[in-house]
Amino acid sequence: MKTIRNWIAFVCCVLLFCSFKPAGETVTIILPKTPHGRVAFGAEKLVAALKQTGYQVTTVKQDNPSLQKRVIVISVWDDALFKATAGVFQINKQTKPGKEGFVLGAPGAAVKKKTSYAQFVGGADASGTLYGCLELADRIKTTGKLPDAITMIDQPEMVLRGACIGMQKPYYLPGRTVYEYPYTPEQFPWFYDKAHWISYLDSLVENRMNSLYLWSGHPFASLVKLKDYPYAVEVDDATFKKNEEVFRFLTKEADKRGIWVIQMFYNIIVSKPFAEKHNIKTQDRERPIVPLIADYTRKSIAAFVQKYPNVGLMVALGEAMEGVGNDDIEWFTKTIIPGVKDGLKLLGKTEEPPIVLRAHDTDAPAVMEAATPLYKNLYTEAKYNGEALTTYTPRGPWAELHRNLSRNGTVQIENVHILANLEPFRYGSADFIQKSVKAMHDVHHGNALHLYPQASFWDWPYAADSASPRLLQIERDWIWYKEWARYAWNCRRDRNQEVEYWGGLLADKFGTKQAQGKNILTAYEESGEIAPKLLRRVGITDGNRQTLTLGMFMNQLINPFRFGLFTLLYDSEGPEGEMLIEYAEKEWKKEKHIGETPVQVMNEVVAHGNKAVQAIEQATAGITKEKDEFLRIKNDMYCYRALANCFAEKSKASLWVLRYKYSRQLSDLDSALPYLRKSVEYYRELADLTKGTYRYANSMQTAQRKIPIGGDNGKNKTWVELLPFYEKELSHFERSIDSLKNPKPVAATVTKKPLLENADVTVLSEYAGNYTFAVGQMMFSDTMSVIKNYAPELANLKGYRFNKARQIAAGTTIRFSNAKPVKVLVGFFNKKGPWLLGAPELETNAAANDYGQAETKIANGVVITGFPAVNIHTYSFPAGTNTLTLAKGACMIIGFIDSDQVIKPYDAGLVPGVTKLELDWLFE
Numbered sequence: 001m002k003t004i005r006n007w008i009a010f011v012c013c014v015l016l017f018c019s020f021k022p023a024g025e026t027v028t029i030i031l032p033k034t035p036h037g038r039v040a041f042g043a044e045k046l047v048a049a050l051k052q053t054g055y056q057v058t059t060v061k062q063d064n065p066s067l068q069k070r071v072i073v074i075s076v077w078d079d080a081l082f083k084a085t086a087g088v089f090q091i092n093k094q095t096k097p098g099k100e101g102f103v104l105g106a107p108g109a110a111v112k113k114k115t116s117y118a119q120f121v122g123g124a125d126a127s128g129t130l131y132g133c134l135e136l137a138d139r140i141k142t143t144g145k146l147p148d149a150i151t152m153i154d155q156p157e158m159v160l161r162g163a164c165i166g167m168q169k170p171y172y173l174p175g176r177t178v179y180e181y182p183y184t185p186e187q188f189p190w191f192y193d194k195a196h197w198i199s200y201l202d203s204l205v206e207n208r209m210n211s212l213y214l215w216s217g218h219p220f221a222s223l224v225k226l227k228d229y230p231y232a233v234e235v236d237d238a239t240f241k242k243n244e245e246v247f248r249f250l251t252k253e254a255d256k257r258g259i260w261v262i263q264m265f266y267n268i269i270v271s272k273p274f275a276e277k278h279n280i281k282t283q284d285r286e287r288p289i290v291p292l293i294a295d296y297t298r299k300s301i302a303a304f305v306q307k308y309p310n311v312g313l314m315v316a317l318g319e320a321m322e323g324v325g326n327d328d329i330e331w332f333t334k335t336i337i338p339g340v341k342d343g344l345k346l347l348g349k350t351e352e353p354p355i356v357l358r359a360h361d362t363d364a365p366a367v368m369e370a371a372t373p374l375y376k377n378l379y380t381e382a383k384y385n386g387e388a389l390t391t392y393t394p395r396g397p398w399a400e401l402h403r404n405l406s407r408n409g410t411v412q413i414e415n416v417h418i419l420a421n422l423e424p425f426r427y428g429s430a431d432f433i434q435k436s437v438k439a440m441h442d443v444h445h446g447n448a449l450h451l452y453p454q455a456s457f458w459d460w461p462y463a464a465d466s467a468s469p470r471l472l473q474i475e476r477d478w479i480w481y482k483e484w485a486r487y488a489w490n491c492r493r494d495r496n497q498e499v500e501y502w503g504g505l506l507a508d509k510f511g512t513k514q515a516q517g518k519n520i521l522t523a524y525e526e527s528g529e530i531a532p533k534l535l536r537r538v539g540i541t542d543g544n545r546q547t548l549t550l551g552m553f554m555n556q557l558i559n560p561f562r563f564g565l566f567t568l569l570y571d572s573e574g575p576e577g578e579m580l581i582e583y584a585e586k587e588w589k590k591e592k593h594i595g596e597t598p599v600q601v602m603n604e605v606v607a608h609g610n611k612a613v614q615a616i617e618q619a620t621a622g623i624t625k626e627k628d629e630f631l632r633i634k635n636d637m638y639c640y641r642a643l644a645n646c647f648a649e650k651s652k653a654s655l656w657v658l659r660y661k662y663s664r665q666l667s668d669l670d671s672a673l674p675y676l677r678k679s680v681e682y683y684r685e686l687a688d689l690t691k692g693t694y695r696y697a698n699s700m701q702t703a704q705r706k707i708p709i710g711g712d713n714g715k716n717k718t719w720v721e722l723l724p725f726y727e728k729e730l731s732h733f734e735r736s737i738d739s740l741k742n743p744k745p746v747a748a749t750v751t752k753k754p755l756l757e758n759a760d761v762t763v764l765s766e767y768a769g770n771y772t773f774a775v776g777q778m779m780f781s782d783t784m785s786v787i788k789n790y791a792p793e794l795a796n797l798k799g800y801r802f803n804k805a806r807q808i809a810a811g812t813t814i815r816f817s818n819a820k821p822v823k824v825l826v827g828f829f830n831k832k833g834p835w836l837l838g839a840p841e842l843e844t845n846a847a848a849n850d851y852g853q854a855e856t857k858i859a860n861g862v863v864i865t866g867f868p869a870v871n872i873h874t875y876s877f878p879a880g881t882n883t884l885t886l887a888k889g890a891c892m893i894i895g896f897i898d899s900d901q902v903i904k905p906y907d908a909g910l911v912p913g914v915t916k917l918e919l920d921w922l923f924e
């Protein structure tokens with residue numbers, strides 16, 4: 001790192017303009033006799049820039065050139081051409097730049113006399129030479145002329161600078177589940193479009209990106225055939241051939257541009273035909289490692305490495321495999337690494353291709369410890385701010401994990417994952433992004449970037465705009481890619497110059513003046529603070545379980561724990577500060593506030609929204625190019641303002657409602673009402689602004705989306721669809737206040753919950769007896785803990801007792817048959833502990849809602865001596881014979897109920913020592 005910075009500090013640039021007119025001037029490009037593909041590609045780009053500017057260009061390939069004419073010598077350090085010419089160009093051979101670096105050199109006096117122009121491009125390696133050519137080409141394009149002389153040395157700061165594409169869809173395919181998308185022309189027509197690839201790869205290289213990640217659950221059955229498992233292939237022969245051809249084309253074209261293709265896959269997923277043949281599930285988190293699947297996976301990897309030796313692999317050890325414990329280590333060290341080594345043996349090679357280990361849903365430091373003695377070329381990767389962009393001041397345990405990986409691995413890659421809080425509006429804050437990249441280095445100690453699309457990850461290559469024909473992400477979100485890439489190359493750039501730089505680019509794009517370009521940048525930077533600040537202060541999760549721009553319900557603001565608050569968001573992914581509930585409590589108790597408060601954030605986001613709108617308005621008059629796109633940016637700024645205002649009003653309403661919890665004064669609820677009304681007005685504005693301009697807010701359109709509301713079957717993805725819910729919430733609140741003011745004989749306050757009744761099931765597997773819900777009952781056969789308190793509606797249920805030690809060692813399985821659909825009530829202890837089973841968590845397990853189990857149905861519903869309080873979730877099963885398999889760890893099987901018994905989610909509040917007033921009924 002330090003060396004890189006020193007090198008960058010070396011960068012020195014002298015730019016003098018030529019006096020002659022380019023038209024008709026001839027320039028000779030001298031290339032090595034047998035140039036590397038990347039060098040030839042760089043030269044092509046340089047030639048194109050020269051021709052575009054009016055030069056006549058001749059290209060020669062020779063290692064010992066005469067330098068009589070106007071020449072540009074292009075070489076790689078230490079090649080014959082370099083040796084023959086470096087001296088003439090006064091290149092100090094000792095000052096070789098680092099990996100991917102380059103030198104642009106001006107001639108010494110002797111050559112200067114003979115030629116009115118000469119220039120030298122020398123790269124530390126082929127990629128460096130390519131980047132040197134691109135640098136020169138950019139300067140020609142900007143000034144319209146060949147610069148007379150440039151001396152410059154430069155190299156990237158981050159060693160990997162990559163973007164990713166999801167081979168995934170917004171919906172599940174019939175009969176399949178998350179991540180399972182075979183590579184076919186029906187699903188991914190763009191994958192077979194070579195022109196699309198070329199323009200994408202060109203945009204990557206233009207941004208000096210050097211890696212491209214393809215994300216898929218199980219790519220192997222679309223790309224390799226195995227002798228032992230011929231039936232595993234899941235595409236027809238013609239498609240298989242096309243896939244081979246496209247993959248080869250892609251890797252070749254990428255390589256030319258200095259881009260390394262990396263195929264990502266999830267574990268343990270098998271192909272659908274493989275699963276059908278063996279009568280197993282395609283993925284099953286609770287399934288232990290079985291020899292058949294291990295063998296199939298190992299052979300798939302070996303065949304892949306053999307066939308595509310220049311493709312790297314990226315592995316998610318979690319998802320579809322339990323996230324912690326020895327299985328991950330076993331799988332990585334005994335299946336994946338051996339698979340890669342087998343492939344190398346088949347190839348007769350010893351040079352190890354890189355393997356990137358994702359820290360997602362696994363104990364990556366432990367896996368690295370076990371794997372490094374076995375394999376040298378390992379990288380690690382972890383999400384920068386979860387599946388969102390929330391801060392450039394990361395901290396806490398998540399930052400510590402990054403530093404740990406950076407200490408112990410080779411290179412730690414910072415993953416800007418799905419931007420669940422930015423979807424779908426445009427994002428272009430150079431300031432936020434530059435600061436984030438600095439934090440990646442300085443706080444996380446990362447030295448590589450893996451960048452997701454700004455929005456619509458699941459809908460590649462399209463953006464969410466309603467525009468027709470559909471907008472392409474790489475075109476719409478050009479500034480997103482450019483900003484990250486520019487700072488991945490070098491984040492230590494002077495801010496004032498950066499404002500000029502981006503202002504200039506924007507002015508150019510929209511055919512306006514520099515001042516207006518800067519206004520557009522201001523609009524991006526002001527709006528760019530809104531979503532990060534909102535999510536980190538009032539959000540439920542950093543995961544794509546929440547779509548922030550669709551808003552939030554009152555209960556999510558005033559009772560976030562009921563919705564499975566993901567605490568990392570608060571302790572790692574933002575500055576220290578307070579949640580609404582904490583702020584309200586402190587206000588009531590007159591305690592000192594700490595750090596960033598929600599009130600402060602709400603004032604700030606409103607100001608950001610106003611400034612963004614003001615800045616974009618100031619830019620409007622001068623726009624002469626790309627007017628439609630400018631109007632879309634403008635609309636996004638108005639959307640952001642409406643969103644910020646809506647959240648601000650709703651937060652004010654929440655604070656009054658939370659005050660009521662302590663004061664019990666109805667006047668506090670009265671005070672909340674106008675704010676809630678105002679928030680609905682702003683939401684209506686947002687719905688109007690997005691009607692006809694956006695197809696959707698979120699691109700993952702499945703039941704995995706939970707906040708503000710379930711996204712089952714592609715529903716609830718637009719603001720127009722959501723508005724009635726918010727209107728209903730408001731009228732419900734109005735009625736609730738009325739009923740409190742005019743109590744009827746039975747006040748419409750907290751209604752008594754109906755008793756839950758046992759469903760008719762026959763349990764076929766072993767368990768250790770039943771218990772009833774009564775104080776003093778034991779729910780584990782090997783532990784003396786007893787029930788201390790429970791939600792009254794559980795009173796009739798028959799619980800199933802298990803041996804806790806066995807649950808911890810082997811998990812919990814219960815097989816049963818039922819004539820009618822049922823739900824199993826499972827209790828999860830609401831604190832994390834090494835031997836406690838964690839509740840289903842969509843942040844780390846995309847299949848965590850397959851049985852409808854993600855949401856807590858009754859929070860704090862049972863209290864047991866010596867244990868944290870219990871949150872109750874339900875798993876739904878159809879009629880028939882079923883098995884519920886839970887991972888290792890202690891949990892409670894509370895009973896079976898008929899599917900049609902509805903449990904309206906709420907917090908029973910049986911937490912010892914906490915004053916509780918149920919407020920949720922006010923809004924739903």
Ligand code: ADA
Pocket residue numbers: 316319360387418543544545704842843844845846
């Ligand atoms: C979560 C998220 C998925 C995916 C995954 C991952 O499960 O819901 O959409 O992003 O993480 O691979 O990190």
